[in-house]
Amino acid sequence: MQQEYKNKNVVVTGGFSGIGKAVATAYAQEGANVFLIDANPAVAETANAIAAQTQAKVIALHCDISVESCVNEAFSTIDAIDIFIANAGIEAATPIDEPMAAGLANFRKIMDVNITGTFLTLASARKKMSAGASIVITSSIWGKTAVPDFSAYNASKHANLGLMRTLAKELGPQGIRVNAICPGWVKTGPAMESLKIMAGEKGCSEESLLKRLSEEQCFGDVQSPEDVALSYLMLTSRYAINVTGQAINADRGALLV
Ligand SMILES: NC(=O)c1ccc[n+]([C@@H]2O[C@H](COP(=O)([O-])OP(=O)(O)OC[C@H]3O[C@@H](n4cnc5c(N)ncnc54)[C@H](O)[C@@H]3O)[C@@H](O)[C@H]2O)c1
Incomplete structure (x- = not known):
């Protein structure tokens, strides 16, 4: 994959x-110019850390992707996009028996x-992309199956x-490929929070559930x-x-379908 991503805008x-x-x-390590879009105001700190680690050009754009004006503004600062990774997402339990007001809000x-x-x-990224460009959406293996209590999350990942x-x-005729990565369990903050909820439901420890999931x-x-990131490059x-x-x-x- 040498030089595959050199000076590409990701x-x-x-x-x-x-x-x-x-x-x-991972893209920055391959020499790409990387733009980070995130609702966390500290996104610039991550961008600076990646730039220091890789010597790549890394730009932070503070933006809540659910707010149209914010998205328009963020993408207006980017000229052209070779690779777009639609990865931002939130995860929380929404049991069907939760009191409706709180459950519905979640x-x-x-x-x-x-x-x-x-x-x-x-919609914004696509306007900056041309033939040869590629999109990857982060879904989940829960976008192909389901676990109890996570109706909104499971449904969103199917969507x-x-x-x-x-x-x-829609974009194939213009030479733009669109695929999804469906990660299994990946050790991140929200995933470990969900693990805690599931372990509580099952009456077992988080460690024993993690061991079972690995098995x-x-x-x-x-x-x-870092493991799962390599699949995006592929x-x-x-x-x-x-x-x-x-x-x-x-x-x-983990899911053999
Ligand atoms: N960790 C897993 O086991 C796992 C498994 C399958 C799929 N996923 C998916 O992977 C993606 C990344 O999740 P993660 O586990 O790395 O969690 P994470 O919380 O570390 O990453 C999610 C990022 O999205 C940002 N974000 C949240 N809401 C946003 C918004 N409205 N606008 C812009 N940015 C926003 C957060 O600030 C955070 O930086 C999600 O789509 C998640 O559903 C994760």
Whole structure:
């Protein structure tokens, strides 16, 4: 993959932390110019840290992807995009039996960020992309299956795959590929928070649940963000030029579909 990403413009939403930060770092290590879009006001600190680590050009754009004006403003500062990683997302439990007012507010918030926000950024990014460009949306293996108590999150990740497949059809004739990565469990803040909730429901410790989840994979422990980041590079590389409209599991074989 030598020189594959040298001087390419790569935009990553949710680049402040977790998977997004690791993906941004991986492209920066390959010589890309990276733009981090994130609602966390400290996103500039992540950008500076990645720039110091990789010597790449890394620009932070503070933006809530669910707010149209904010998204328009952020993308207006970017000239051209070679690779767009629609990764920002939130995760929380929304049990069906939660009192409706709080439950509905959580449900709407997750839909707002994970679906509407993703759509808004795709619409803006797409205007800066031309033939040969590539989009990857971060869905989840929960976008292909389901776990109890996470109805909004599961539904939003299924919707991400619907968006991906639709845009693959819409943008394919213009030479733009659109795919999704479906990570399995990745050690990040929100994932470990969900693990805690699930362990509580099952009446077991977080450690024992983590061990069980690792054993359900074909190999290894639960992945790090740096592990999963490599799958994004694979999917946007020239080795995948005929791959579009696909939802690729990066889950160490946890879900064999
Ligand atoms: N960690 C996992 O196990 C796992 C598994 C499957 C899918 N995912 C998906 O991976 C993506 C990244 O999650 P993560 O686990 O790295 O969590 P994370 O919280 O570390 O990363 C999410 C990032 O998105 C940002 N963000 C949240 N709301 C935003 C908004 N409205 N506008 C802009 N930025 C916003 C956050 O500030 C954060 O930097 C999410 O889409 C998540 O659903 C994670």
